[in-house]
Amino acid sequence: MDNLRDSVEFRRRLDVLWRAESRCVLASLIRLLGDFDLAEEALAAAFGAALEDWPRDGEPANARAWLVSTGRHKALDMLRKRARFDASLAPLVERLDRASTPHEPDEIEDDRLRLIFTCCHPVLAREAQVALTLREVCGLSTEEIARALLTSSATVAQRIVRAKARLREARVTFHVPSRAELPTRLDAVLSVIYLVFNEGYMASAGAQLVRVDLSSEALRIARLLVELCPEPEVEGLLALMLLHDARRTSRTDPDGGLVLIDDQDRSLWNRAQIAEGSQRVARAIATRRFGAYTLQAAIAAVHAEAPNASATDWEEVVALYDLLVVAAPSPVVELNRAMAVAMHSGLERGLALVDDLLARGELVDYHLAHAARADLLRRLGRTAEARGSYERALMLVRQEPERRFLLRRVRELS
Amino acid sequence: MKYLCLAYGDQKKMEKLSKEQFAELIERCKAYDAELRATGQLVQADSLEWDYVAIRPNGAKPIVSDGPFVETKETVGGVIVIEARDLNDAIRVASLHPAARMGEQLGWWIELRPFAAECHQ
Structure with a gap:
């Protein structure tokens, strides 16, 4: 058994599973346990149990469901032990014990959406939202986030610890916002995603212009969000980022210098990405419920579709800016x-x-x-x-x- | 990734505890220790003696002397090594350590540090 447990192959399988499933499992555990830290303990315990049990019993057919229910049981065990020293925990244990653990696929997708909204909750400062989203939704490590944001790991770690404490203090419930609150709550999520993208696309200070990782993380969250919450502005933001990102390689010369759009080598632009971006803009515009991200994306699409700088449809660009000045005056x-x-x-x-x-x-x-x-x-x-x-x-x-x-x-x- | 936790305590205050008080302290520690070990993320966990010797360079022949040189209030009394996914994961595990959950009046606290990938300046 030990041989299998320690085998490279088995470890690799668990690594793959961690990358593919740990965010979904964590999201479900947060809902079931109502607490970030407890959910993380449960997640770690569930993967620990997989390491123990699977070499002996084989991998369960539905690994994700197994991890969620094992994590929940482990967390309850931990809480019961703690309740022996801390009587105030007893009601919590009882309440969690009664809660069911449904694993409908829809519910798991909803859990991921809940997680995004919780990480971007308005009780948190923007930088806390960014750090928490990158760690809990994208699964980046504290150290990776610190490197990407050009700050120290200790700073990011503290930001995350405090953000979780803040969510607990404010008794933030883990749910998808109602129709009425959706527009403002979604706005915060989109701001975080766009900030992450821009952090990657253009560092606000420092020597290197393009940091690839954060941009693709932002694209990943936006793609997930489009699937889970297909609002026009989500589509618009994804389009905007796709269109900017499509020009990424032509934005700098080999020495890292800046190249303006008029002078960029358009053959370097990612045509497939531009096509996808333009298609998404058109779809968002067609809903007539679009906002500032969609308009910016529409402007980016006009630029991206022009065969050369002088052939840009400036009349269209000015018309779109006229709308944007009204939608997002600045x-x-x-x-x-x-x-x-x-x-x-x-x-x-x-x-x-x-x-x-x-x-x-x-x-x-x-x-x-x-x-x-x-x-x-x-x-x-x-x-x-x-x-x-x-x-x-x-x-x-x-x-x-x-x-x-x-x-x-x-x-x-x- | 590996992380080192140094658990500090006030030696003088610890030594002033009666036998009964100390036994009670150890009893409470055990419960916390069990939780910490149950994470399966401990690589090593040990307590240290208070006494130490200092070894300092002095040309090719080091000088050895017994400490402490400076009267420090808090001394390292325990060492654990954690295997964790990242710094926040290590903080979560280290927060289960007795020195993170009790012993305020004995000057207990934890210093958590990542192992460096290579020698630093």
């Missing part, structure tokens, strides 16, 4: 709209809009606003003014590849 959206106007109705029209925006003050410290202004001035041949704006942008930029890009532009002016 000075950054207005800045992007101004650049689209510059391409559609002339550089001077665009420049006037950028100047108005800068005069309003909100974007004064935003490096891309100055970089955008510099770009328009450069193309208008107003070199001295362009240089001034590039220099303002350089003072504000934090990311190394962007800094190098701006420096190159300044050099090209002379």
Whole structure:
């Protein structure tokens, strides 16, 4: 028995099972036990039991159901032992003992959805939501999350411990939000997914522009969410990320420098991903219930479908930005709209809009606003003014590849 | 991944315990220990004697002396090694250790550290 238990093959089988099933099993255990930590203990105990029992008895036909019910029993055993020293646990043990353990496939899928909503619960700060989602939904280790977020493992670990304590204190129940609360709750989930994607797509500080892992994790959660909760904006967000991600390899040159969309080698774009993204945008738009993610995806689709930069349908882009300014008003959206106007109705029209925006003050410290202004001035041949704006942008930029890009532009002016 | 837990305690306060108090302490520890061992994630678990010797470099011939040099309040009294999936998993297991669940008045606490993959600076 020991031979089989220690065999490489058996260990590998358990590893595969951990990757495939542990998130589903954990989600069901959280529902059944009503507590993250207890569920994790139960999960570890269930896999421990598999290591003991399966070499002797063989792998059960439904491994997932076996792990859930074994984990639940183990947790109850642990609680009963603890209740001997801590009488306050007795009612909990009794309540959990009575609860049934149904394993309908639908219910397990619902458990995964519950887990996503719980990890992104509004009682948690955004960074806690991100850490918890990456660990509990994606199954990343604390150390992997820390590396991806460029922070220390101890910081991430503490964030996760506190987040779970917060959920317990706030008595957050493990459920899928009702129709009435769905829009706001879904919004929080989508923000977390998009933040994770952007963390991977463009590090906010540091030397390396693209960190592959987090982007694909975000795509994975979004795909799962589209399956479990097919709302138009979920589809829109997935489309937006697919369309951005499709251009990933062309965004940087071999030295890690930034390449703007106009100069990108379009043959490097992932056409299958663009097709999927465009299809999903069309579907979301057709529902007439779309929002800001779908609109951004629609804009990305116009860019991605243009055979070259000059063939971009700028009229369509401006029209979409007009809708986006209403759906999600922000000075950054207005800045992007101004650049689209510059391409559609002339550089001077665009420049006037950028100047108005800068005069309003909100974007004064935003490096891309100055970089955008510099770009328009450069193309208008107003070199001295362009240089001034590039220099303002350089003072504000934090990311190394962007800094190098701006420096190159300044050099090209002379 | 392997994680090391150093369980600290206040030696002076521990030594002041009566025989009965100490026996009671050990009894409570046992229950917690059993839970910790039941996780199956312990690689090693041991208690340490308070006495120690210090060995310091001094050219090619190290100097050996008996400690403590500085009067420290809390000393390592126990060592466990945990096999865990990640730091939070290790925290969960280490939180079952007696020094994480009792002994506040004896200065008990746990330092949890990951084993490094390689030598660091």
